[in-house]
Amino acid sequence: MYSTAFLDIPALASAGGSVQLPGSKSISNRVLLLAALSSGTTAVHDLLDSDDTRVMLDALRALGCQVALAEGTTRITGLGDARPAAALSLFMGNAGTAMRPLTAALALLGGDYTLDGVARMRERPIGDLVDALRQLGCHIDYLGTEGFPPLRIAQGAGVPALALDRPVRVRGDVSSQFLTALLMALPLAAKSQDVVIEVVGELISKPYIAITLALLARFGIAVTNENWQRFRIPAGSRYQSPGSIHVEADASSASYFIALGAIAASARGQKGIEIHGVGLNSIQGDIRFIEAAQAMGAQVSGGPNWLRVERSTWPLKAIDLDCNHIPDAAMTLAVMALYADGTTVLRNIASWRVKETDRIAAMATELRKLGATTEEGPDFLRITPPATAQAWRAASIHTYDDHRVAMCFSLAAFNPAGLPVRIEDPRCVAKTFPDYFETLFAVVQPASTGVPVICIDGPTASGKGTVAAKVAQALGYHLLDSGSIYRATGLAARQAGLAIGAEHAEAIADLARTMALRFDAGRVLLAGVDVSDAIRTEQAGMDASLVSALPQVRTAVVALQLGFRTLPGLVADGRDMGTVIFPAAPLKVYLTASAACRAERRRQQLLARGINAKIADLRADLEARDARDMNRSVAPLKSAQDALLLDNSELTIEQAVAQVLAWWQQRQPFARSAAG
Numbered sequence: 001m002y003s004t005a006f007l008d009i010p011a012l013a014s015a016g017g018s019v020q021l022p023g024s025k026s027i028s029n030r031v032l033l034l035a036a037l038s039s040g041t042t043a044v045h046d047l048l049d050s051d052d053t054r055v056m057l058d059a060l061r062a063l064g065c066q067v068a069l070a071e072g073t074t075r076i077t078g079l080g081d082a083r084p085a086a087a088l089s090l091f092m093g094n095a096g097t098a099m100r101p102l103t104a105a106l107a108l109l110g111g112d113y114t115l116d117g118v119a120r121m122r123e124r125p126i127g128d129l130v131d132a133l134r135q136l137g138c139h140i141d142y143l144g145t146e147g148f149p150p151l152r153i154a155q156g157a158g159v160p161a162l163a164l165d166r167p168v169r170v171r172g173d174v175s176s177q178f179l180t181a182l183l184m185a186l187p188l189a190a191k192s193q194d195v196v197i198e199v200v201g202e203l204i205s206k207p208y209i210a211i212t213l214a215l216l217a218r219f220g221i222a223v224t225n226e227n228w229q230r231f232r233i234p235a236g237s238r239y240q241s242p243g244s245i246h247v248e249a250d251a252s253s254a255s256y257f258i259a260l261g262a263i264a265a266s267a268r269g270q271k272g273i274e275i276h277g278v279g280l281n282s283i284q285g286d287i288r289f290i291e292a293a294q295a296m297g298a299q300v301s302g303g304p305n306w307l308r309v310e311r312s313t314w315p316l317k318a319i320d321l322d323c324n325h326i327p328d329a330a331m332t333l334a335v336m337a338l339y340a341d342g343t344t345v346l347r348n349i350a351s352w353r354v355k356e357t358d359r360i361a362a363m364a365t366e367l368r369k370l371g372a373t374t375e376e377g378p379d380f381l382r383i384t385p386p387a388t389a390q391a392w393r394a395a396s397i398h399t400y401d402d403h404r405v406a407m408c409f410s411l412a413a414f415n416p417a418g419l420p421v422r423i424e425d426p427r428c429v430a431k432t433f434p435d436y437f438e439t440l441f442a443v444v445q446p447a448s449t450g451v452p453v454i455c456i457d458g459p460t461a462s463g464k465g466t467v468a469a470k471v472a473q474a475l476g477y478h479l480l481d482s483g484s485i486y487r488a489t490g491l492a493a494r495q496a497g498l499a500i501g502a503e504h505a506e507a508i509a510d511l512a513r514t515m516a517l518r519f520d521a522g523r524v525l526l527a528g529v530d531v532s533d534a535i536r537t538e539q540a541g542m543d544a545s546l547v548s549a550l551p552q553v554r555t556a557v558v559a560l561q562l563g564f565r566t567l568p569g570l571v572a573d574g575r576d577m578g579t580v581i582f583p584a585a586p587l588k589v590y591l592t593a594s595a596a597c598r599a600e601r602r603r604q605q606l607l608a609r610g611i612n613a614k615i616a617d618l619r620a621d622l623e624a625r626d627a628r629d630m631n632r633s634v635a636p637l638k639s640a641q642d643a644l645l646l647d648n649s650e651l652t653i654e655q656a657v658a659q660v661l662a663w664w665q666q667r668q669p670f671a672r673s674a675a676g
């Protein structure tokens with residue numbers, strides 16, 4: 001997951017391969033609550049692991065449910081007749097699928113609870129649900145603004161006598177989650193008589209209600225659906241754990257990859273994108289996004305648990321669509337509209353205004369930043385794509401703490417202008433799809449501009465490694481510590497009993513080419529053994545300097561280094577990154593510091609490892625190493641002609657990092673366009 005301030009996605013050209021989607025958020029949180037309300041233990045397979053499901057799990061644990069995770073299966077032991085003795089404060093984050101159903105369930109369980117969430121949750125309406133529960137006789141108070149969280153459910157003395165002799169009425173035209181919440185909770189009250197729920201107004205998002213009904217049936221509650229207007233829960237209803245249940249992958253998450261297949265040219269040798277975990281028979285309403293994508297020109301095939309999507313009509317066809325049946329996935333259509341042959345209109349999407357953010361306003365604003373023309377109404381959005389490739393702009397997409405905004409705008413990186421897209425706060429995808437960007441990067445290829453590389457070269461102990469690691473971390477880029485490749489080669493040569501010199505150049509080059517070197521979470525593994533410390537000694541540095549002077553060895557490790565250049569970008573540190581390995585890199589830094597300063601830094605570094613070395617010796621060693629690195633015949637250490645010099649003798653690490661990042665920002669197009 002990317003936890004950086006922003007994530008720059010370079011211009012993309014094609015896609016191909018297969019993706020496995022995470023479990024559905026809607027199904028996961030419904031299953032968790034139903035398992036909690038049942039007696040016995042339910043084994044939940046493929047549960048989504050995300051912010052919103054964690055919120056639900058935390059709440060269930062606080063209520064007294066046992067939750068155990070082992071080998072990808074979550075086991076929930078239901079509450080049975082147990083109730084928490086003391087008052088509980090529950091934090092719901094921004095998870096509507098936890099806040100609404102838990103409010104109803106807790107009101108019907110009895111007890112004292114406070115339910116709150118993040119600032120946006122306090123703006124998301126819940127009044128219609130609370131009204132319905134109050135009608136029944138439940139005691140619920142608002143602790144802030146009327147109609148919005150935080151709430152207090154105050155039924156320490158137990159659930160009051162409920163008015164079940166008449167239908168419970170709830171509005172269906174603001175959020176279908178209110179009805180879902182009642183449907184999941186009211187079986188608790190349907191003991192000696194049927195409970196009837198009556199929908200007031202047109203019921204929106206019926207497919208989500210269909211999911212609720214299907215899952216209730218799996219947990220033993222057979223609700224009668226009377227034309228989506230009345231729902232009857234039969235007397236004597238009891239939640240019964242199915243024992244084991246599988247969570248289908250998220251159909252809304254599939255929308256980004258369906259759109260990807262529709263937008264991106266197939267990568268060489270590939271036939272579009274294959275999506276696993278959800279298929280044509282999905283119980284989720286958002287699967288009907290496929291029909292919308294097909295209407296725009298996508299070619300979609302599939303089976304029970306998989307889909308394949310290929311680009312067909314190009315440009316895509318503009319559509320005018322009532323999106324009430326696919327409220328979440330329809331946001332993806334708004335970005336597909338950027339690639340259409342005219343104006344697309346998405347209608348009947350008023351519910352977007354009360355989601356994680358006001359999604360109509362958010363989408364309109366961010367699409368405009370890219371160069372599109374948009375018009376928004378109370379329940380529609382009209383999108384006209386940029387008229388020409390030149391009319392596209394590199395935008396920094398504000399994501400409003402809304403996972404779907406972040407995910408769907410990643411697809412703007414296929415713009416014909418070859419511009420990158422900046423996604424602000426990429427971590428927000430953790431709500432439903434923590435590894436979204438990693439999954440995307442595994443199946444897309446960059447445009448001709450390539451994957452960006454920042455090179456940081458310089459002499460020994462100038463701070464290259466430290467600065468490079470921090471720059472990479474700030475940008476979410478990969479890191480190539482090229483020195484460690486030479487260090488590992490030196491170690492491998494010693495282990496093989498080879499003296500390091502020209503006479504063994506071929507043998508050492510063979511070792512370098514074939515050694516099983518792996519970089520894993522900051523550790524260096526040689527033939528499966530962690531050699532991170534062994535290659536950091538002063539002797540290993542000298543050996544590295546010797547092997548790196550052998551031309552055969554340098555050639556042997558070129559491909560390995562080039563292989564690090566993967567999406568979304570690379571920071572490479574070494575001696576010849578900017579001069580030889582990545583000569584076209586868009587930013588090259590030559591990082592240096594005075595010899596005295598570098599020797600002192602090295603002394604401090606060794607002291608931290610409990611090694612006391614003389615500063616004069618250290619300085620002599622590093623000057624000898626620099627001299628060899630600078631004077632060897634191949635790829636000598638020198639500043640690339642187009643490198644920027646950074647002498648950090650007088651800088652802190654943070655200042656050096658800030659300078660490199662500032663130079664990188666100057667090379668980005670976002671700053672200019674973000675204001676526009």
Ligand SMILES: Nc1ncnc2c1ncn2[C@@H]1O[C@H](COP(=O)(O)OP(=O)(O)OP(=O)(O)O)[C@@H](O)[C@H]1O
Pocket residue numbers: 458459460461462463464465466467483541601602604605648651652653654656
């Ligand atoms: N302003 C600074 N910038 C970078 N590093 C600094 C700075 N001040 C102190 N240091 C310290 O200098 C030491 C050497 O840094 P580092 O190991 O990153 O250098 P290097 O150039 O990668 O060395 P080598 O060439 O041996 O791999 C580290 O302990 C680092 O914390």
Ligand SMILES: Nc1ccn([C@@H]2O[C@H](COP(=O)(O)O)[C@@H](O)[C@H]2O)c(=O)n1
Pocket residue numbers: 460461482483484486487541544545546548549573574575576577625629
């Ligand atoms: N691109 C590179 C990187 C390193 N070397 C040689 O390896 C030695 C060790 O490098 P460190 O950065 O880990 O200290 C270094 O002294 C160089 O001789 C290289 O040649 N090219």
